[in-house]
Amino acid sequence: xxxxxxxxxxxxxxxxxxxxxxxxxxxxxxxxxxxxxxxxxxxxxxxxxxxxxxxxxxxxxxxxxxxxxxxxxxxxxxxxxxxxxxxxxxxxxxxxxxxxxxxxxxxxxxxxxxxxxxxxxxxxxxxxxxxxxxxxxxxxxxxxxxxxxxxxxxxxxxxxxxxxxxxxxxxxxxxxxxxxxxxxxxxxxxxxxxxxxxxxxxxxxxxxxxxxxxxxxxxxxxxxxxxxxxxxxxxxxxxxxxxxxxxxxxxxxxxxxxxxxxxxxxxxxxxxxxxxxxxxxxxxxxxx
Amino acid sequence: xxxxxxxxxxxxxxxxxxxxxxxxxxxxxxxxxxxxxxxxxxxxxxxxxxxxxxxxxxxxxxxxxxxxxxxxxxxxxxxxxxxxxxxxxxxxxxxxxxxxxxxxxxxxxxxxxxxxxxxxxxxxxxxxxxxxxxxxxxxxxxxxxxxxxxxxxxxxxxxxxxxxxxxxxxxxxxxxxxxxxxxxxxxxxxxxxxxxxxxxxxxxxxxxxxxxxxxxxxxxxxxxxxxxxxxxxxx
Numbered sequence: 001x002x003x004x005x006x007x008x009x010x011x012x013x014x015x016x017x018x019x020x021x022x023x024x025x026x027x028x029x030x031x032x033x034x035x036x037x038x039x040x041x042x043x044x045x046x047x048x049x050x051x052x053x054x055x056x057x058x059x060x061x062x063x064x065x066x067x068x069x070x071x072x073x074x075x076x077x078x079x080x081x082x083x084x085x086x087x088x089x090x091x092x093x094x095x096x097x098x099x100x101x102x103x104x105x106x107x108x109x110x111x112x113x114x115x116x117x118x119x120x121x122x123x124x125x126x127x128x129x130x131x132x133x134x135x136x137x138x139x140x141x142x143x144x145x146x147x148x149x150x151x152x153x154x155x156x157x158x159x160x161x162x163x164x165x166x167x168x169x170x171x172x173x174x175x176x177x178x179x180x181x182x183x184x185x186x187x188x189x190x191x192x193x194x195x196x197x198x199x200x201x202x203x204x205x206x207x208x209x210x211x212x213x214x215x216x217x218x219x220x221x222x223x224x225x226x227x228x229x230x231x232x233x234x235x236x237x238x239x240x241x242x243x244x245x246x247x248x249x250x251x252x253x254x255x256x257x258x259x260x261x262x263x264x265x266x267x268x269x270x271x272x273x274x275x276x277x278x279x280x281x282x283x284x285x286x287x288x
Numbered sequence: 289x290x291x292x293x294x295x296x297x298x299x300x301x302x303x304x305x306x307x308x309x310x311x312x313x314x315x316x317x318x319x320x321x322x323x324x325x326x327x328x329x330x331x332x333x334x335x336x337x338x339x340x341x342x343x344x345x346x347x348x349x350x351x352x353x354x355x356x357x358x359x360x361x362x363x364x365x366x367x368x369x370x371x372x373x374x375x376x377x378x379x380x381x382x383x384x385x386x387x388x389x390x391x392x393x394x395x396x397x398x399x400x401x402x403x404x405x406x407x408x409x410x411x412x413x414x415x416x417x418x419x420x421x422x423x424x425x426x427x428x429x430x431x432x433x434x435x436x437x438x439x440x441x442x443x444x445x446x447x448x449x450x451x452x453x454x455x456x457x458x459x460x461x462x463x464x465x466x467x468x469x470x471x472x473x474x475x476x477x478x479x480x481x482x483x484x485x486x487x488x489x490x491x492x493x494x495x496x497x498x499x500x501x502x503x504x505x506x507x508x509x510x511x512x513x514x515x516x517x518x519x520x521x522x523x
Binding site: 003005198199202203204205206207208210212 | 368372
């Protein structure tokens with residue numbers, strides 16, 4: 001316990017030695033982490049939207065006019081046995097009319113023009129695993145009695161491309177922010193080592209191990225990273241929720257992540273990258 | 289306790305020590321004398337592995353320094369008390385911190401450090417100076433702090449490199465009496481010095497170096513070998 005306190009005291013002492021440079025480093029690390037938060041926040045939400053759409057992935061199989069209820073049930077059973085099909089449901093022509101009436105609302109009178117005639121056919125709603133969606137759609141199109149197939153690939157594909165791009169940008173930015181933090185911290189720790197070289201030499205002559213000499217500097221790096229993270233978290237806590245609420249209000253139909261979940265993920269990421277880069281940066285300096 | 293067997297140390301083309309063989313037994317008190325540049329400091333530095341020998345075998349406290357892995361060097365140093373010629377005190381640290389460092393590096397518990405520190409500081413007569421900084425102390429006081437730091441771990445071997453250099457006569461004797469006191473308590477003490485009045489007055493074992501070569505090893509003697517000289521080379 002006394003050694004831990006000793007190491008902490010030494011690390012804090014080192015931080016005080018270059019107070020101005022340390023403050024600048026902490027601010028720079030914070031700013032880098034904030035920009036990272038924006039990108040990762042966007043990326044997380046895109047992933048979330050994509051996941052939401054994927055869980056709703058559905059194929060609708062429209063049957064020919066001459067297919068009866070029994071025929072529709074046969075097609076449904078064939079579909080159900082195919083790989084990647086999660087569930088199937090037969091939709092009758094009457095149910096389709098009811099749905100259209102609900103969709104049209106007060107405009108449903110327009111259906112009176114049909115004079116009791118129902119132009120709709122049986123259809124089958126097929127819940128699918130998104131990975132197999134294309135295969136299921138092709139399979140359905142080849143079945144006897146099938147008139148057409150509609151899936152939501154047109155929406156999912158571009159969204160998946162955007163998410164992949166965001167993931168790449170997020171990954172590159174995470175690396176860049178990590179590298180910036182590592183360079184900043186290693187530079188500061190190197191300054192501390194240079195300023196205390198005589199002291200380090202004396203400690204070695206007194207019998208201090210390499211680890212004993214290095215631990216305070218590694219702690220110093222960790223503290224710099226932690227302070228950078230704390231500053232970033234403070235800014236994010238102060239302004240983040242209001243900004244996020246504005247975004248949520250502007251996009252009411254988008255299934256965005258709940259604020260608590262998003263900021264929880266960001267806090268973990270910020271502290272992890274800040275402290276990790278701090279420790280790694282000081283290790284780089286100590287080893288060199 | 290300390291064995292040098294045919295030890296040579298070269299710095300490039302300069303020979304600091306040449307084929308030196310010395311054996312200092314446990315509990316001995318010996319002076320290492322010679323003019324400046326004779327190799328005294330190199331001799332001391334080799335013993336705590338601040339330098340490595342070019343040739344020859346070195347043993348300290350049963351450890352063969354030639355075969356000691358790098359990671360074991362701290363363990364060797366913790367078992368030695370070294371008084372440095374330039375004190376090597378940390379100017380920005382209090383006297384307490386300077387002395388406590390020697391205990392901190394061993395992983396000693398805080399309570400032990402708190403208990404041990406006053407006793408050692410009292411021993412060197414600086415009981416009231418714990419909160420002072422080195423720059424506020426006289427040369428003699430700084431040397432006492434250096435000595436306190438060297439002995440705080442109760443080492444069995446004490447190596448002192450010019451511990452009375454630049455000190456006045458009275459202070460030099462105070463420092464020497466402290467070293468004698470530690471010797472009486474059982475420590476093996478090796479003092480590198482060119483303080484001839486003290487060497488002459490104490491009439492102890494004297495190992496003399498000149499130009500890096502061992503020229504005299506008297507069981508008892510004076511600085512210039514004219515006090516009851518007994519050849520001890522090759523013991």
